[in-house]
Amino acid sequence: MVSSETGIVGYDLLRWIPLIPLLGSVINIFFGPALGRKNAGALGCAAVGASCAIAFYVFFQLPAAGIFRDVIYTWIDSGSFIVNLSFQADALTAVMLLIVTGIGFLIHVYSLGYMGHDEGEARFFVYLNLFIFFMLVLVMADNLLLLFVGWEGVGLCSYLLIGFWYEDVNNTIAGNKAFIVNRIGDLGFILGIFLLVTELGRQGIWTLDFAELQKHVQILSPATIGLITLLLFVGATGKSAQIPLFVWLPDAMAGPTPVSALIHAATMVTAGVYMTARLHFLFSLAPATMSLIAWTGAATAVFAATIALTQNDIKKVLAYSTVSQLGYMFLAVGVGAFSAAIFHVFTHAFFKACLFLGAGSVIHALAGEQNMRKMGGLKAHMPKTYWTYVIATLAIAGIPLTAGFFSKDLILWQAFSHGAYVLWGVGLVTAAMTAFYMFRQLFLVFHGECRADAHAQAHLHESPAVMTWPLILLAIGSVFTGWLGAPEYLWGSRWDHWLEAIFGRAEHHGSMAAEITVTLLTIAVVAVGIYWAYAKYGTAGARIDEGSENLIYRLSLNKYYIDELYDFVFVRPFTVCSRVLAQWIDPWVIDGTVNGIAAIARGMSWVTRGLQTGNVQHYAAGFLVGALALLAYYIGQF
C-alpha cells in the first residue's frame, strides 16, 4: 500500500514496538505479585527485548528516504481537523527507536541484578516498561498531539521512578520537583501547539501531522513562527534540563540508579532534542529562536560543567555532566546542525548509560555509599566495572577514536564553521572541564587508597554477570558508535548520509585543514583537563578530603545557590500566598459566604417554623383563614 504522492508506506508491525512494553507493564501490574520477583523482572526484560528486536528489524527494512506508517484509528475527527492515533518510522525515528529499545533493554537486564534484593521489583518493572512505552510513543508519533501524549507520559513515569523508594520523604520531594518543573515546561509546549494549530487553522489548514506541517508552515508569518518555536523550546528546556529549568535533573538522582541511567541516557532528557529535530523545518524558519537555543545550550553546558567540577556525590557529578552534554546538543541544534545533535544524543546514550550503570555497580558494591570521598582504590576489587568505566570516561572526555570524540568534535566544528566563535569557545572550555571532572571522578573512585570504612571494605565485590554484561556492551558501544559519524578527513560520515532524508544534505563550510586544526585544539584542551585532574587527584598522596574556602569553589559546590534562589523567588512567595489563602481567605471569605447564607436561612426559619406546630387543628384553622380570605377577595370583586 504505497501512497505515491508522499512515499509513505503502511506497515502494521510498527504498533507492536510500543504495545509490547505496554503489555508487559499491564501484565506486571495485575499479576506481578503473583508471578514473583524473578519472573516479573524476566517478563519486563522480555517485553523490551521483543520490542528491541522488532525495532532492529524495522531499522533494516526501512529504505533510506522512506517512511513507514501504521494508522491504528482516528482519534479526533472534528470537521476538517483530524488526528490519527498512528505511528511512523523514518530515519530519525529509527535511530531513536534503536537508542530507546536497545539501551532500554540493557538497563532492564542490569536492573534484574541491581533491584534483585528489592521488595518492589515487580512494581519497578511496571514503571520501567511503562516508561519505555511512553518514550516509544513520543518518538514514533506522527503528529504533535500524540507526541505530547508520550511527552507527558515520560514525565509521569519519571515522577513514579524518582520517587520509587517512597518511604523516604526526600525521594518523594525529588519526584514532585521533577514533575512540577517539567509541568512548567509542558505549559509552554502545549501553548506552542495551540498557537500552531490556531494560526494554521486561520489559514485554512487544520493539521498536526508532521508531514503536513512540513508542507504548510511556510505560510505563517515569521513573528508567529518565532513565538511558536519559543514556546516549544520552553517545553524542551523543561524536559531536557536546560537553563532555567534544569534544577529537577540533579535531584532526580534520588531514584534507583538504573532509573538515572534510563532517564539520562536513553529516554526523557533526549525528548527535547528529538522534538526540536523532529520540528527542524519549523525551527529553521525562526533564526531568533535558533540563536536563543544555541546560547541557552552553550550557557547550560558551561554552567553545569562548572558545578560538576566540585561535586562529591558520584551520581551528582554524572547528573550535572548530563545537563552539560544536553547543553552541547542544544548548541548543535541552535547552529542548525540537527544531525550532529542527534548524533551526540546517540553516542551520549551509550557512554552515559555505561557511566551510570558503572556508578550503580560501585554503589551496589559499597552497599549504598555515594560519597566519592569514601571510595577510592576500587580498581582492584571490581575490574570489569573499572575498565568499562574507564572506556566510558574516555568517551565522554572526548579522547580521539572514542564515540564522544566524534560527536562532540562534530558539534564544536559545526559551531566554529557557522562562524559562532564565542559559542565554540564556550564549548571548548566546557570540553576541558568535562575531561577534568570525569577524570577527577575516575581517580577518586577507582584509584588511590580505599577510604571506605572496614565494614564496607569487607563487603566489596564485583557485580554479578547480569550487571557487568550490559556494562561491557555499553562500553563497546561507547567506542564504536562514534565511528559511524567520522569526519571527512578520516573515513567520512555514514551518519549524515542516513539522516540526509530528514535534515537535507549537510552543508560543508570551511576547509579540512581548519577542521583538523579545531580538532587538534580540542584534543589539546582535553589533555590539559586530564593532566590537571591527574595532578590534583591522581598522584600518590593527593589530598582528597579538603575542599577550598574560596568563593568560586563554594559557589560551584553549592550549585551557585540556584535551588536556594528559586526557593526564595518562586517557592517561598508561592507558599506564603497559599498560606494566606488557606488560613484567611478560605475560612473567612469562602466558608464565611457559605456559612453566612446558611445562617440567614436558619434565622428566617427560626421565625417561621413556629407556624408548624404539628397540631392538625391549627392547620385546619389555617385552611379556614385562607378560604375566608379567598372568599372575601371574590366577594370584593363584585
Place this chain on the structure above:
Amino acid sequence: MVPLNYYLILSAIVFAIGVIGVLTRRNLIVVLMSIELMLNAVNLTFIAFSRFLGSMEGQVAVFFVMAVAAAEAVIGLAIIISVYRHRQSLDPQEMQLLKW
C-alpha cells in the same frame, strides 16, 4: 314553598358548627363527626340549588359527596381505632410529633 335563602342560612349555620367542631374539639371521633356535618351542610346547599334551579346536576354532586363521605368515614374510623390502640388517647393535641 320555603324560600331558597332559608336553606342557605341553615346550611351556613350547620357548616359553621362543623368548622368550629373540627377546630376546637379534643376528641377525634367528634372531629370526624363535625366533618360529616360540614359535608352534609354542603349537600343541603346542593339540593336547595338543584331544586331552585330545576337542575339535576346538584343532586348528582350530592351522590358523589355521600359516596366520598362514606369512604372517608370508613378510613377515618379505621385510622382512629389504630391510633387509639397505639396511644390510648384520641386527643389531637397530643399528636404533634410531625413538626420541626
